Amino acid sequence: MLNQIDPEMRKRRIQAIMILGDTTLADPNLMYVAGGTLPRGGVYFKRVGQKPLLVTSNLDMPTARKLGRVKSIETYSHWNLEKLSKKYGREEAFPRLLAEIARKNGVSGKVALYGRNDLAFGTYLVDKLRRLGVKITNDESPSILESARETKDADEIQKLRDVGRKTGRVVDAIVEVLKGLKRKRGHLTLRGRRATIGAIKALISSLIVAEELGAPEGTIFAIGASSADPHNAGIPSDEIREGKLIVFDIFPQSESGYWHDLTRTYVVGRAAPKDRQLYDAVYEAQRISLDSIRAGVTGEDVMSKSCDVIERRGYRTIREVFQGKLKAVSSGFNHPLGHGVGLTIGERPYLSFLSREALKSRQVVTVEPGVYLPGHGGVRIEDTVSITSKGIDTLARVNKEFEIT
Amino acid sequence: MLNQIDPEMRKRRIQAIMILGDTTLADPNLMYVAGGTLPRGGVYFKRVGQKPLLVTSNLDMPTARKLGRVKSIETYSHWNLEKLSKKYGREEAFPRLLAEIARKNGVSGKVALYGRNDLAFGTYLVDKLRRLGVKITNDESPSILESARETKDADEIQKLRDVGRKTGRVVDAIVEVLKGLKRKRGHLTLRGRRATIGAIKALISSLIVAEELGAPEGTIFAIGASSADPHNAGIPSDEIREGKLIVFDIFPQSESGYWHDLTRTYVVGRAAPKDRQLYDAVYEAQRISLDSIRAGVTGEDVMSKSCDVIERRGYRTIREVFQGKLKAVSSGFNHPLGHGVGLTIGERPYLSFLSREALKSRQVVTVEPGVYLPGHGGVRIEDTVSITSKGIDTLARVNKEFEIT
Numbered sequence: 001m002l003n004q005i006d007p008e009m010r011k012r013r014i015q016a017i018m019i020l021g022d023t024t025l026a027d028p029n030l031m032y033v034a035g036g037t038l039p040r041g042g043v044y045f046k047r048v049g050q051k052p053l054l055v056t057s058n059l060d061m062p063t064a065r066k067l068g069r070v071k072s073i074e075t076y077s078h079w080n081l082e083k084l085s086k087k088y089g090r091e092e093a094f095p096r097l098l099a100e101i102a103r104k105n106g107v108s109g110k111v112a113l114y115g116r117n118d119l120a121f122g123t124y125l126v127d128k129l130r131r132l133g134v135k136i137t138n139d140e141s142p143s144i145l146e147s148a149r150e151t152k153d154a155d156e157i158q159k160l161r162d163v164g165r166k167t168g169r170v171v172d173a174i175v176e177v178l179k180g181l182k183r184k185r186g187h188l189t190l191r192g193r194r195a196t197i198g199a200i201k202a203l204i205s206s207l208i209v210a211e212e213l214g215a216p217e218g219t220i221f222a223i224g225a226s227s228a229d230p231h232n233a234g235i236p237s238d239e240i241r242e243g244k245l246i247v248f249d250i251f252p253q254s255e256s257g258y259w260h261d262l263t264r265t266y267v268v269g270r271a272a273p274k275d276r277q278l279y280d281a282v283y284e285a286q287r288i289s290l291d292s293i294r295a296g297v298t299g300e301d302v303m304s305k306s307c308d309v310i311e312r313r314g315y316r317t318i319r320e321v322f323q324g325k326l327k328a329v330s331s332g333f334n335h336p337l338g339h340g341v342g343l344t345i346g347e348r349p350y351l352s353f354l355s356r357e358a359l360k361s362r363q364v365v366t367v368e369p370g371v372y373l374p375g376h377g378g379v380r381i382e383d384t385v386s387i388t389s390k391g392i393d394t395l396a397r398v399n400k401e402f403e404i405t
Numbered sequence: 406m407l408n409q410i411d412p413e414m415r416k417r418r419i420q421a422i423m424i425l426g427d428t429t430l431a432d433p434n435l436m437y438v439a440g441g442t443l444p445r446g447g448v449y450f451k452r453v454g455q456k457p458l459l460v461t462s463n464l465d466m467p468t469a470r471k472l473g474r475v476k477s478i479e480t481y482s483h484w485n486l487e488k489l490s491k492k493y494g495r496e497e498a499f500p501r502l503l504a505e506i507a508r509k510n511g512v513s514g515k516v517a518l519y520g521r522n523d524l525a526f527g528t529y530l531v532d533k534l535r536r537l538g539v540k541i542t543n544d545e546s547p548s549i550l551e552s553a554r555e556t557k558d559a560d561e562i563q564k565l566r567d568v569g570r571k572t573g574r575v576v577d578a579i580v581e582v583l584k585g586l587k588r589k590r591g592h593l594t595l596r597g598r599r600a601t602i603g604a605i606k607a608l609i610s611s612l613i614v615a616e617e618l619g620a621p622e623g624t625i626f627a628i629g630a631s632s633a634d635p636h637n638a639g640i641p642s643d644e645i646r647e648g649k650l651i652v653f654d655i656f657p658q659s660e661s662g663y664w665h666d667l668t669r670t671y672v673v674g675r676a677a678p679k680d681r682q683l684y685d686a687v688y689e690a691q692r693i694s695l696d697s698i699r700a701g702v703t704g705e706d707v708m709s710k711s712c713d714v715i716e717r718r719g720y721r722t723i724r725e726v727f728q729g730k731l732k733a734v735s736s737g738f739n740h741p742l743g744h745g746v747g748l749t750i751g752e753r754p755y756l757s758f759l760s761r762e763a764l765k766s767r768q769v770v771t772v773e774p775g776v777y778l779p780g781h782g783g784v785r786i787e788d789t790v791s792i793t794s795k796g797i798d799t800l801a802r803v804n805k806e807f808e809i810t
Contacts, residue, residue, distance in 0.1 A: 026431035039636050059636050090759050091546040113524035120519050122527035123543040138529040141496040205614045216621045231444050231464050354495055
């Protein structure tokens with residue numbers, strides 16, 4: 001939460017932070033402190049214990065004012081960017097502007113930098129600012145911003161719930177579409193044409209847009225062998241066929257910047273016994289893991305619960321790699337159980353074997369066990385939940401149907 | 406172009422480059438060298454004069470292979486990320502892995518880093534790698550990657566043309582929609598409802614999706630006073646009214662990663678004489694600037710041509726700020742004339758008063774003069790063109806209608 005920035009700065013003895021970038025797109029830290037989207041980004045400056053300052057281009061001033069999170073907003077021109085560019089050249093002007101902000105605000109202690117930028121620029125900036133006398137320090141991991149963003153305030157949870165509700169409506173609509181597919185000369189058809197992955201994905205896209213969401217990272221709708229590769233988004237020309245595993249993983253972002261992540265696995269018609277066993281293993285793994293989550297347990301604990309179930313049911317898991325029993329999981333549960341969701345679709349906390357910290361109330365995570373049989377298909381079931389002291393609150397309630405008949 | 410990476414490395418005496426990130430989303434450098442999208446990103450390593458290596462997560466291996474641009478692909482596990490994590494902790498494991506890649510490849514000279522990452526991680530990485538003996542240097546601006554990406558090969562220009570053609574179809578369709586608006590009890594209506602900016606933007610979104618494009622940075626469709634703010638995306642509840650200036654700025658991205666950028670200004674019905682004068686000034690400015698572009702002239706030259714026209718027609722320009730005659734442009738032409746387009750929607754080269762280098766063949770730029778009258782409205786006209794030795798090639802041919810009647 002935003003109000004954790006000051007205590008985190010004090011704890012690390014960092015006198016000032018600067019969060020900067022030329023866009024808020026895919027920059028959760030800058031978006032977080034600015035309160036929304038700034039097309040050309042900006043510089044957020046905060047000295048410990050003091051109110052922040054936001055410096056933007058002239059063009060983005062009205063937008064920055066509208067966002068309203070930072071009260072004190074100034075332009076690059078106010079900080080003489082044009083004059084500095086003339087005197088020092090375009091490249092050097094920017095670190096000089098930052099150094100001037102630090103100087104005018106009486107900063108002599110440690111300063112930490114944030115915001116997504118190319119490492120070429122980052123390397124230059126760090127070296128140049130140090131030469132200009134600014135004491136750039138590397139904040140430890142998790143950074144002040146990651147720590148603040150890890151727990152969500154009520155307004156954020158509401159925004160996350162809104163994306164979840166809209167995502168759920170898209171998934172429900174697609175299930176109705178699958179239920180309505182017609183059989184025609186040995187093929188499943190949609191509006192008279194063969195029901196391909198491409199056709200279903202086009203429908204998903206338009207439903208996402210209709211809900212005023214975006215899907216900048218795409219959507220996974222994969223059938224058969226493709227579903228065994230957790231990152232195969234689906235082959236557009238593949239046809240929907242009865243009895244084949246379908247993994248539908250949807251992760252849209254709303255205009256608020258917040259994401260949702262949800263996966264369901266389906267079979268149109270009847271599932272083969274082997275696939276039913278696979279589904280039941282993953283379903284039980286998810287249920288047991290969900291039941292085990294509450295503030296105080298670790299991500300490792302929660303992931304272990306899923307591995308217990310999946311191994312007991314006869315599949316391999318990545319735990320065996322950590323235990324040194326396997327070099328890699330070629331068939332089985334081969335990825336972490338979950339990750340945080342907020343202004344990114346993958347952030348702290350993680351539910352993996354490297355997650356030994358206690359989970360906290362107000363964290364929002366996915367729980368997504370999956371088992372994959374290469375060449376055949378996979379099953380993954382995923383929900384996004386917020387953590388409370390007693391358990392969880394599922395952000396979107398969407399049916400877990402398997403056979404669509 | 407990709408084949409410029411080696412000569413640029415030699416020129417700067419950089420022995421190796423590493424391009425890394427946890428996603429290719431909004432990371433043009435990583436996307437450029439990987440040849441497309443890697444959901445979890447990766448590390449691209451290249452020693453001067455040698456073939457590159459791509460290191461990805463196990464999950465992204467199949468995707469990386471399919472992209473096919475880099476032949477030699479290995480996993481983080483192959484480089485012992487899990488063991489390094491156990492030994493040094495999660496944070497330190499990654500720089501240790503990078504240092505190991507450099508060491509095993511016999512790198513003892515200067516190494517430059519690229520790829521979009523948070524500056525907190527960037528600061529840590531630079532300091533840690535240097536402590537591990539890797540000679541991290543800051544590549545000058547423009548970086549090796551920016552220099553390579555600045556000119557486009559035939560395949561890239563084809564991809565840019567494809568996005569342009571699709572974008573043009575969306576714009577044409579919207580013009581037809583505007584032509585088809587019905588007058589009903591003093592309001593313009595669309596399918597029986599009041600024609601609002603929100604309704605038109607929903608249509609634009611679905612047309613963008615239908616063309617298999619995305620618009621991660623949104624679309625501007627702004628009427629009246631909103632159109633005077635170049636970054637006001639349009640107020641959803643505003644109604645389309647006759648005689649008001651409408652700025653339609655569309656900038657979609659295709660799955661290939663390439664963008665297009667196009668702006669048209671319309672008035673539904675008849676324009677007031679004041680608005681017609683405004684339009685004619687911007688139209689002439691764009692035409693004269695477009696006529697002046699070819700390999701060899703500078704961005705400053707091209708921008709000056711637009712300012713000549715606009716000032717002669719009685720409006721202020723940002724040139725007067727550079728000349729010290731004005732503190733800021735409150736009403737007039739207040740932004741650069743254009744920017745490069747490729748795997749980003751704003752890159753080198755720029756057409757501004759700071760652009761003193763000669764433009765080159767195979768660069769792709771926007772030409773977008775605009776004049777804004779606060780409280781009233783604005784006009785901007787923009788095309789994306791590729792530069793040749795003789796002039797330009799417009800990537801999307803879209804009518805320049807002003808009055809929609």
